[in-house]
Amino acid sequence: MISFLGYQCGRLNLSKLLRQPINLIPLFDFNPCLSGLSMTSVNKSNPTVAVIIPCYNAGTALVDTLNSLLSQSYPADEIIVVDDGSHNHSDALIAESFGPAIRVVRQANTGAAMARYAGVTFAKSDIIVFNDAGDISLPHRIQSLRQALIKYPNCVAACGVTWIKSRDRPTRSKITGAPLDGSIHVLNDPLQLLFERSWPIAIGMNLAIWRDIALRSTLTSPFYKAANDYAVQINTAQYGAFAHLADISLECLFLSNGITDRYGWMQQTGYALYAATECYVSNPEYQKNYKESFKHKVEDGWPGIVLHLYLRKNFPLMKRIACIGLRYGRLSRAPMRFWWALDEAFENGLLDKNIILKGFTKVIRSFKNRLKPR
Numbered sequence: 001m002i003s004f005l006g007y008q009c010g011r012l013n014l015s016k017l018l019r020q021p022i023n024l025i026p027l028f029d030f031n032p033c034l035s036g037l038s039m040t041s042v043n044k045s046n047p048t049v050a051v052i053i054p055c056y057n058a059g060t061a062l063v064d065t066l067n068s069l070l071s072q073s074y075p076a077d078e079i080i081v082v083d084d085g086s087h088n089h090s091d092a093l094i095a096e097s098f099g100p101a102i103r104v105v106r107q108a109n110t111g112a113a114m115a116r117y118a119g120v121t122f123a124k125s126d127i128i129v130f131n132d133a134g135d136i137s138l139p140h141r142i143q144s145l146r147q148a149l150i151k152y153p154n155c156v157a158a159c160g161v162t163w164i165k166s167r168d169r170p171t172r173s174k175i176t177g178a179p180l181d182g183s184i185h186v187l188n189d190p191l192q193l194l195f196e197r198s199w200p201i202a203i204g205m206n207l208a209i210w211r212d213i214a215l216r217s218t219l220t221s222p223f224y225k226a227a228n229d230y231a232v233q234i235n236t237a238q239y240g241a242f243a244h245l246a247d248i249s250l251e252c253l254f255l256s257n258g259i260t261d262r263y264g265w266m267q268q269t270g271y272a273l274y275a276a277t278e279c280y281v282s283n284p285e286y287q288k289n290y291k292e293s294f295k296h297k298v299e300d301g302w303p304g305i306v307l308h309l310y311l312r313k314n315f316p317l318m319k320r321i322a323c324i325g326l327r328y329g330r331l332s333r334a335p336m337r338f339w340w341a342l343d344e345a346f347e348n349g350l351l352d353k354n355i356i357l358k359g360f361t362k363v364i365r366s367f368k369n370r371l372k373p374r
Contacts, residue, residue: 042210044153047126049146049208050078051137052119054112055091058133061253062094068136070101074143076129078103082119085109091133113228117218120211128214130205134253135162141249145208148184148243155186156240157209157233159202160249170248175201178246185244190237191286195276195293198269198301200230201242204252207232213239220275223316227271234279266308269301270321277324298328304341311350339364 051069055062062081069079082105083092095102105122107115112132120128129145131137141160148158161180163169172178175193176185187193193201209217217235224231236242280286280294287294302325309318325334342361345351351358 042126042212044126044150044210047146047150048077048124049074049127049129049142050080050119050123050125050211051076051129051131051142052080052082052116052123053131053133054082054084054115054119055086055133056084056109056112056115057086058091059094061134062091064136065131065133066095066098066102068138069131069142070098071139072137072142073139074146076142077125078123080105080119080122082107082115084112084115111222111225111228113218113220113224113231114222116205116228116232117220120214120218123211126211127208128211128218129208131250132205132252135204136251136253138249138251141206144182144245144247144249148245149208149210151184152186152241152243154240155243156213157202157207157236158243158245159208160206160245160247162203162206162250162252163248164203164252164254166254173244173246175244176246180246180248182245182247185246187242187244190242191234191279192290192293194230194234194237195280195290195297198230198272198297200233200272201237201244202229202233204250205229205232206250206252207236209236224271224275226268227275230268230272231275231278234275238279238283264308264312266305267312267314267317270305270309270314270317273297273301273305273324274317274320277328295328295330298325299330299333299337302329303334303338304344307338307341307345311345311354 053062053065053069058065066079066081069076079101080103081091081095083089083095085108086092089106092104092106095104103122105118107118116130127146127149129142145158145160149155152158161170161173171180173180173185175187178185187201190201213236217239218232220228220231220235276294276297280290302321306318306322306325309315309321342351342357343365346358346361346365351361
């Protein structure tokens, strides 16, 4: 099984792989002179707020998002829409129809990660709030996130609870387990939380970050076609604590042409694992303090992720996840976990277009059935 995996990942030289560092894509070097901006301090006693909306072919869903932001109890000082190469600049035209209340940035399509960062560099406010196109900010959202950062100025970010509208309305925070009573809980070690899971703390980027931190933490590689929200949050978590509001302040909709629809859960999990690894190897202290959480995260997921990426033909990410799994995972567990993923893919019809894997799975299933007691 491992030899098959090695072949599919580009005939990996395992002995060389286990001796050398993983070839991670580094974060861009931060340049404080980008766009003529300097790293000035922020006003934490009476901060201004900018909302950044990266979008790509959002269409009319962007209208609902902007209307919700223009109806806030505490209005944003800036609302910036970044049209990430939408067809015929359609999102930019929609945003411009709202008049001077909305600033518009147009750029070639480079992905949500770079669109989000472009918006941060154009903003001049002290706090950066993020809002994905199609998501609805409840009227108190900006005010509550701003007040949380004013109350806890040493926190680098504040986040609220998001209601994914395709699911039941939450009654408790999935982060703290607290009832949704509007209370604020300080997450002193958000890195631990992120190493333990494959999804971000702030679902739907229901997040506010001090701008001096956001200029660093949102500068992620365009390699992150998905899970760029996880990458931003694990970058931000390296700077300090989060203030978590036990309150629903954002309603999240998955657009039909959005990242979740295009890439699916398993590819997003793969990108999240890659982001976690990039963070983990960057600091010896992380490798000491979060070793068990990180290794558990790798061991649980990497064989299934590699199989899924192979079937989706995302070979660049597949090779990197395979390297991460072979380096940090427990190899004795890999064959069984890979088989579980293969068997599940067979059951769900995901192997129908791959004759070799489908035939291999049939043979193993037949052999296992013969071993069952009659």
